[in-house]
Amino acid sequence: MKNLKIILSTFVLILSITACNSDKTKNTAADLAVFQCPMQCEGDKTYDKEGSCPVCKMDLKLLEASSKDMDTDEISEASIFNLTSKWHNEEDEEIQLTDLKGKTMVMVMIYTSCKAACPRLVADMRNIEAQIPDENIKNLEFILISIDPETDTPERLKAFAIENGMDDEQWTFLQGTESGVREFANVLSVKYKEISPIDFSHSNIISVFNSGGELIHQQEGLGVDNKETIEAILQLTQ
Numbered sequence: 001m002k003n004l005k006i007i008l009s010t011f012v013l014i015l016s017i018t019a020c021n022s023d024k025t026k027n028t029a030a031d032l033a034v035f036q037c038p039m040q041c042e043g044d045k046t047y048d049k050e051g052s053c054p055v056c057k058m059d060l061k062l063l064e065a066s067s068k069d070m071d072t073d074e075i076s077e078a079s080i081f082n083l084t085s086k087w088h089n090e091e092d093e094e095i096q097l098t099d100l101k102g103k104t105m106v107m108v109m110i111y112t113s114c115k116a117a118c119p120r121l122v123a124d125m126r127n128i129e130a131q132i133p134d135e136n137i138k139n140l141e142f143i144l145i146s147i148d149p150e151t152d153t154p155e156r157l158k159a160f161a162i163e164n165g166m167d168d169e170q171w172t173f174l175q176g177t178e179s180g181v182r183e184f185a186n187v188l189s190v191k192y193k194e195i196s197p198i199d200f201s202h203s204n205i206i207s208v209f210n211s212g213g214e215l216i217h218q219q220e221g222l223g224v225d226n227k228e229t230i231e232a233i234l235q236l237t238q
Contacts, residue, residue: 035060038234040133058227061235079213080187085180090161090173092154097213100172103141104236105209106229109181109190111148112160113198120222121204122164128206129170131230136237137170139211145174147192147200149181189218208232 035047041055051060075081081098088094108125110118125142132140144166146152152160157173160166166173176184185192192202208217208229217232 034063036063037061038231058231061231063238074212076212076214078215080184080209080215081213083180083183083187085176085183087174087176087180088154089175090154090158090167095174100141100143101213102211103139104211104233105141105143105213106233107143107145107188107207107209108205109145109147109185109188109192109202111146111200111202112152112156113148114200117202117204117222121206122166124206124223124226126164126166128226128229128233131226132233132237136234139237140170140233141172142166142170143172143174145176145181145184147181147185147190147202148198149175149178151198187215208236210236 035050036045037053037056038058038061039053039056041053046063047060050062052058053060075098081101083097086094086096106125106128108121110121112118122144125144129137129142144157146157152173152175154173154175157175158167161171161173188205188207190203190205192200194200203220204222205218205220206226206229207215210216216236217229219226219229
């Protein structure tokens with residue numbers, strides 16, 4: 001009986017120590033949480049509690065959650081890198097989507113002969129770029145995919161890039177096959193239809209993918225408020 005009491009006492013002590021250590025672990029994790037304005041209005045200033053930026057009033061973001069993901073070579077089932085279609089960029093280099101792995105990607109589908117929606121989509125992409133700090137741009141790729149691959153040759157895409165001031169290294173233009181473009185449009189939920197030899201009706205969607213090729217955010221429409229898009233990009237590129 002005496003031995004049993006000793007065993008029970010020891011067991012209770014072990015449980016107490018374990019619970020205490022568990023609490024310490026939780027407290028330590030909470031103590032290490034760091035929050036920062038996604039627009040970095042106050043430079044590198046951080047906070048130890050949730051709240052909003054005193055300057056722009058945006059919600060503070062947890063830096064831990066903002067760290068770049070997909071550091072391993074693994075590709076999830078939801079990744080666009082599972083697609084095996086081949087593409088040509090504006091330099092006429094053949095690539096696959098997996099060649100884009102490693103950077104946050106902002107994508108839109110356009111065609112260069114468009115005179116209505118596409119110029120506004122291009123302006124929206126430029127507006128997004130203008131709001132991203134230089135230190136984040138290096139982790140970002142802006143990708144424009146043609147829905148008219150027959151007309152939009154690599155040479156034409158290159159000329160379009162230069163004409164629109166989008167020939168810096170963070171800009172990529174892609175020409176694919178008819179089937180490859182259609183497959184990718186389905187992934188982006190972009191609908192398009194040829195209504196004349198040089199004219200298409202199409203969805204106006206800008207999509208944000210993480211470095212592992214997973215869709216994180218979409219904005220739909222022309223000239224819309226891109227606050228949430230900017231926040232998503234900043235979280236992924238810090």
